Amino acid sequence: MKNEMTLTFDSLSENEGFARVAVAAFVTQLNPTLEEVADIKTAVSEAVTNAIIHAYPGEVHTVVVRTRLDGETVELWVMDEGVGIEDVKKAMEPLYTSRPELERSGMGFMFMEAFMDQVEVLSKPLEGTTVYMKKKIQKGVTEQEA
Amino acid sequence: MDMLERKGVRLVVYLPMELDHHYTEEIRREVDQVIREEPICELEFDFSRTIFMDSAGIGMLLGRYKIMKALDGRLLMTHMREQIKRILKLSGILNYIPLEQEEEVV
Numbered sequence: 001m002k003n004e005m006t007l008t009f010d011s012l013s014e015n016e017g018f019a020r021v022a023v024a025a026f027v028t029q030l031n032p033t034l035e036e037v038a039d040i041k042t043a044v045s046e047a048v049t050n051a052i053i054h055a056y057p058g059e060v061h062t063v064v065v066r067t068r069l070d071g072e073t074v075e076l077w078v079m080d081e082g083v084g085i086e087d088v089k090k091a092m093e094p095l096y097t098s099r100p101e102l103e104r105s106g107m108g109f110m111f112m113e114a115f116m117d118q119v120e121v122l123s124k125p126l127e128g129t130t131v132y133m134k135k136k137i138q139k140g141v142t143e144q145e146a
Numbered sequence: 147m148d149m150l151e152r153k154g155v156r157l158v159v160y161l162p163m164e165l166d167h168h169y170t171e172e173i174r175r176e177v178d179q180v181i182r183e184e185p186i187c188e189l190e191f192d193f194s195r196t197i198f199m200d201s202a203g204i205g206m207l208l209g210r211y212k213i214m215k216a217l218d219g220r221l222l223m224t225h226m227r228e229q230i231k232r233i234l235k236l237s238g239i240l241n242y243i244p245l246e247q248e249e250e251v252v
Contacts, residue, residue: 013166013167013168013171014168016166016167016168017164017166017168020198035229038198038229038232041198042198042200042233045166045198045200046200046201049166049167049200049202052167053167102205103170103174103205103206103208103209104201104202104205105201105202105204105205105208105237106201106205107201107204107205107237108200108201110201110236111200111201111233111236114236
């Protein structure tokens with residue numbers, strides 16, 4: 001089965017919960033376990049929060065979350081057209097944060113990498129950032145029911 | 147239910163259902179104000195309502211841990227569900243705030 005959906009919303013912190021819940025609801029079509037749903041929610045929350053906090057300093061613009069289901073695979077793109085990341089490698093280092101004054105833990109990418117099978121970051125200064133994530137849903141409930 | 151409750155020298159914080167960046171801002175502001183103004187030695191974060199937490203929650207907990215340590219006080223975390231414990235374990239925060247303190251009585 002292939003299915004795809006796209007969310008477009010303002011970069012407001014109120015939308016962090018909306019984005020992860022919407023993606024989680026869409027992914028339930030693949031019959032994921034509760035743990036898999038929790039993993040995806042956390043990963044989406046981290047990527048979306050990063051976009052909201054860092055992409056548009058002092059301004060509100062658009063964040064796009066695209067979700068694609070293909071077979072047992074979930075693919076996610078969290079995209080902004082904000083300031084971009086100068087040094088992606090550094091940004092992904094555990095405990096690194098560009099905003100220590102906000103008490104950011106620097107664990108966002110670590111969580112994304114722990115909960116998803118693959119995490120890629122594409123970013124260009126002043127053009128924006130795309131976080132791509134992929135996870136395979138283990139077949140469990142579906143096969144037994146079939 | 148109110149978010150904050152004073153029990154003597156202990157301040158209990160009843161965390162929301164979803165502990166993300168949006169909610170941590172408000173918690174931080176309210177908790178820090180009480181800690182500054184009142185003689186609080188123990189800060190308890192009660193997770194009984196919480197079903198979701200991400201790294202923003204970890205940042206908020208670590209920040210409060212540092213404040214309590216500077217005050218010679220301590221921090222407790224109680225009533226966590228498995229999903230929350232999973233995030234706490236992964237973050238490494240349990241090296242500082244052990245789970246054993248979980249159900250400790252005053």
